[in-house]
Amino acid sequence: MDDRDWLVLQTLFYEKNITKAANKLYISQPALTNRLKQIEKEFGVQIVNRGRRGVQFTPQGEYLAKCADHMLLKLQHIKENVLNMENKITGTLRLGVSTFFTDYKLPGLLKLFKDEYPNIEFKVTTGWSNDIIHLAYNQDVHVAFIKGDYSWKGGKKLLFEEPIYIASTEKIALKDLPELPRIDYHTDQNLRTVVDNWWAENYTKPPLVSIDVDKAGTSKNMMANGLGYAILPGMLLNDLKDIYKIALRTKDGQPIIRKTWMVFHEESLQLNIVRAFVEFIERIDLEKIK
Known part of the structure; x- marks a missing residue:
């Protein structure tokens, strides 16, 4: 079994479909089927059953597919350590990035790093902060x-602190908020909890959500067009003019701040590529990167 075989098992296990898996692996369906037969021959077991609804893994096949995640990660670590022995800044840097940071900072950041270290490649996984922190815990990145405060015992650096604002195109009063149309959006659980707790401390009525969208950026654009107010992190509003903003505050008057962190395992700094990136x-x- 080589790393390509483990990748075949991993991809097919997630896709549960020969056609989709072959497309994702950029190989033909016959080539994928032939590779499966070779793996089955090597282990002397049947790995999958084929049916109208795709493929179903046998118990032996499911075990092998789950081993694939570990084997591929192990192979990646081996490659990284071998490259590290050359004392060069080269290889693939694996990053986990919150959705907001991806949209507003990551492209410019990676370009600057690539300019300094042209032999670097990137593998970037994006998502909500609570998902990204799990990737960091498991050393998948x-x-x-990440945005928000999470328990972390490894290396950690505070990158940003930003207020959370009620934003609208017209001046509004806090007491009137439950009666005004709100443009809500899907976000990570950490920010959702902060906003919900603030609301519960200040109002007995639920918000009047008139529009519910998938991203904070969409909510921002709708708010900027006068369709309602939105509760958004400050950085998202920096490029807007003539927007009325009210900072969320605690009961004792302190601004509610959302923090952005860089986290990593201290031992990973032994890799030249990781140490160079963190430094x-x-x-x-x-703040100047756009």
Whole structure:
């Protein structure tokens, strides 16, 4: 079994479909089927059953597919350590990045790093912060960028602190908020909890959600067109003019702040590529990156 075989098992297990798996692997269906037969011959077991609804893994096949995640990660670590022995800044940097950071900071950040280290490649996984922190815990990524406060015992650097605002195109009063149309959006559980707790502390009525969208950026654009108010992190509003903003505050008047962190395992700094990236983040001015 080579790393390509483990990748075949991993991909087919997630896709549960020969056609989709072959497309994702950029190989033909006959080539994928032939590869499966070779793996079955090597282990002397049947790995999948084929039916109208796709493929179903046998118990032996499911075990092998689950081993694939571990084997591929192990192979990746081996490759990283071998490259590291050459004392060069080269290889693939695995990053886990929160959705917001991906949209507003990551492209410019990676370009600057690539300019300094042209032999670097990136593998980027994006998602909600609560999903990204799990990737960091499991060492599926070298470095993670997350929003909000999570328990973390490894390396950690605070990148941003930003207020959370009620934003609208017209001046509004806090007392009137339950009666005004709100443009809500899907976000990570951490921010959702902060906003919901603030609302519960200040109002007995639920918000009047008139529009529910998938992203904060969409909510921002609708708010900017006068369709209602939105509760958004400050950085998202920096490019808008003539927007009325009210900072969310605690009962004792302190602004509610959302933090952005870079987290990593300390031992991963032994890899040249990770150490170079962390040091790069620590010395640049992220506020200026667009």
